[in-house]
Amino acid sequence: MxxxxxxxxxxxxxxxxxxxxxxxxxxxxxxxxxxxxxxxxxxxxxxxxxxxxxxxxxxxxxxxxxxxxxxxxxxxxxxxxxxxxxxxxxxxxxxxxxxxxxxxxxxxxxxxxxxxxxxxxxxxxxxxxxxxxxxxxxxxxxxxxALPPIPGLETVPVFTNETIFTNKVRPGHLIVIGGGPVGMEMAQAHRRLGAKVTVIEAAKVLSKDDPELVAFVTDRLAQEGVEIIEEANVTRVEGEEGRIAVTIGEGSDARIVSGTHLLVATGRxxxxxxxxxxxxxxxxxxxxxxxxxxxxxxxxxxxxxxxxxxxxxxxxxxxxxxxxxxxxxLFRLPARVDYGAIPWVTYTDPELAHVGETEQELRARNMKINVLRWHLAENDRAQAERETEGEIKVITDMHSRILGCTIVGPHAGELILPWVLARSQGLKLAAMASLVVPYPTFSEISRRAAASYYTPTLFSRRTRALVRFLGLFG
Incomplete structure (x- = not known):
């Protein structure tokens, strides 16, 4: 029944x-x-x-x-x-x-x-x-x-994100096809746990993020021993458990990358x-x-x-x-989605966090923008913790409205939150620049980046003249 x-x-x-x-x-x-x-x-x-x-x-x-x-x-x-x-x-x-x-x-x-x-x-x-x-x-x-239509892929043992976490044996050489967030996170994790790792990406790794700040991530992975091969066309995969061969390119230009395990992270x-x-x-x-x-x-x-x-x-x-x-x-309210302030984070070390639009997207639309930066080397907490490789990059329009922000560095996923709030509420830089931030914290980079927008005006010749003039009145 x-x-x-x-x-x-x-x-x-x-x-x-x-x-x-x-x-x-x-x-x-x-x-x-x-x-x-x-x-x-x-x-x-x-x-x-x-x-x-x-x-x-x-x-x-x-x-x-x-x-x-x-x-x-x-x-x-x-x-x-x-x-x-x-x-x-x-x-x-x-x-x-x-x-x-x-x-x-x-x-x-x-x-x-x-x-x-x-x-x-x-x-x-x-x-x-x-x-x-x-x-x-x-x-x-x-x-x-989603497994890509690579010849031979269906004949070899393959990890995806649904199976990689069941593995109890450290790979000798993990080959990762796909340089998105999942591929890059797993590449660094396995490298730090002792595996040799090669990442193969058809375009550019982490291509949805600001390429300037992506470079901090790729440089760190390269320093740690991860080989990253970009703009590579995988033409064949073959082998068996413990012996995998991935062919890149064709003919005389072909290159074979050999490893023990294969992770495919090319989308869903x-x-x-x-x-x-x-x-x-x-x-x-x-x-x-x-x-x-x-x-x-x-x-x-x-x-x-x-x-x-x-x-x-x-x-x-x-x-x-x-x-x-x-x-x-339930309430019959005409609520609609708005993706303008949706953040995302890649949890590599350093982390890479973003909200809003990137500089490249805005310049492609011929937008007049301001680009503000502050480097972690100028942050006292970063110096104390020897975590000075990183940067915040804030994009505004000509009226100081916040259009986007990308942060690369430790705790970037946490540091992006005030910029998500600013973007969602349509705030201007003054709101961030006027914050009182505890010292010493990584979060100071947000206030310093925002305040840098006003630096040319605050320390201009006109301001100095005004201060001297007001000084005449005691």
Whole structure:
């Protein structure tokens, strides 16, 4: 017998975005159903943000054991036990998992169904032997790694972000195809844990970020021994476990990179398989489910959020989408997405954080802009911690309105927040320049960069003349 469940809201997908919608809706009194066929927490908890940052943290500690000389200390390098590192990563996931568990969400009043979901029609979803009829639906099924059509790739053992964190054996030589954030983070982590690493990128690594500040990251990775090959056309992959060969180019110009393991980090594809979207009148293509500015699909009863709609594929974007959907679906408010102040961070060391538009994007539009910089070498806390390689770069219009900011250096992901606020609220530089910032902190670079906009005026000949004139009156 089919069990019919009536609900106000049915969420398909128990990743970060789906969980945020389900938790919020249930606590606001909506009858809420959550359907998840896999692990609760989705990609972010199990195969993405959490394990990658845990691995990066372990790698940073391993690397710092050999960096004592700059502080007058003896190095204390030792062999890395990769299986113990893997256990640390697993432990971090396990510590966070209860927050995303079935038990917690059922405690919030959510009906959780562990099964595959598919649309029966425009108003009904089937999950196993249950039929859910809801006023509104939310598709939050995320994305999967996309493997490029490289000849031979299907015949060799390949890591993706969904499998790399299960590895308990340190690679002898890890080859990474893809120089985006995932590829670069994993390259540095594995290099610091003792593996030889080569990154192969078809274009430029970290191509969505400011190339001037990307250079700080690539220089550091190169200094640590990561080989980065850019503008490289991978024409073939072959080999077997422990012996992988990647061919770059063709003919007499071909080059073969040999390694023991292969990680492919070349992008993601929306997870729409088996949903029977056509039966619900939902439009989609290879980029994802099509939505309007209110995140509604072609079927106005159905919303879609997060990676499954393409675009900016970040956990914090999925959580932002969740708020937009709750306002639309539960309160019938015409809330719309605005991506103008969405930040992103690459968690290499140094970190690379960005919000707004880059200098290159603005110059391509022939915008008249000001470019403000402040280098970490001018920051006292950076000097104390021997972390002087980095910079903040702020872009404004000619009226000092903040258009974008990129920071490269330690804690860049934390330091970008006031610039996100400034961008989202349409603030001018004066707001940042007038802040009282605790000393000594890395955050001083934000105030110093903002204040530099006013330096030419404050210390001009006219100002000096004014001071002398006012001095005549006692």
């Amino acid at each position: 089919v069990q019919v469940i009536k609900a106000d809201l049915c969420v398909i997908g128990g990743g970060s975005g789906g969980l945020s919608v389900a938790a919020g809706a249930a606590q606001m009194g909506a009858r809420t159903v959550l359907i998840e066929r896999g692990e609760m927490g989705g990609d972010c908890l199990n195969t993405g943000c959490v394990p990658s940052k845990a691995l990066l943290a372990a790698a940073k500690h391993a690397w710092r054991r050999g960096q004592g000389a700059a502080f007058g200390l003896d190095d204390c390098s030792s062999e890395v036990d990769f299986a113990r590192v893997n256990a640390h990563v697993r432990g971090v996931i396990d510590a966070i998992a209860p927050n995303d568990s079935v038990a917690r969400f059922e405690g919030l009043g959510v009906t959780v169904i562990k099964d595959h979901a598919r649309f029966k029609d425009a108003r009904t979803v089937i999950a196993g032997r249950k039929e859910i009829r809801a006023r509104r639906f939310v598709i939050a099924t995320g994305s999967h790694p 594809r929306p997870a729409v398989e088996g949903l029977d979207l056509d039966k619900a009148g939902i439009e989609w293509d290879r980029h994802g489910i099509k939505v309007d500015s209110r995140l509604r699909t072609a079927n106005r009863r159905v919303f879609a959020i997060g990676d499954v709609i393409g675009g900016l594929q970040f956990t914090h974007v999925a959580n932002y989408h969740a708020g937009i959907v709750i306002r639309n679906a």
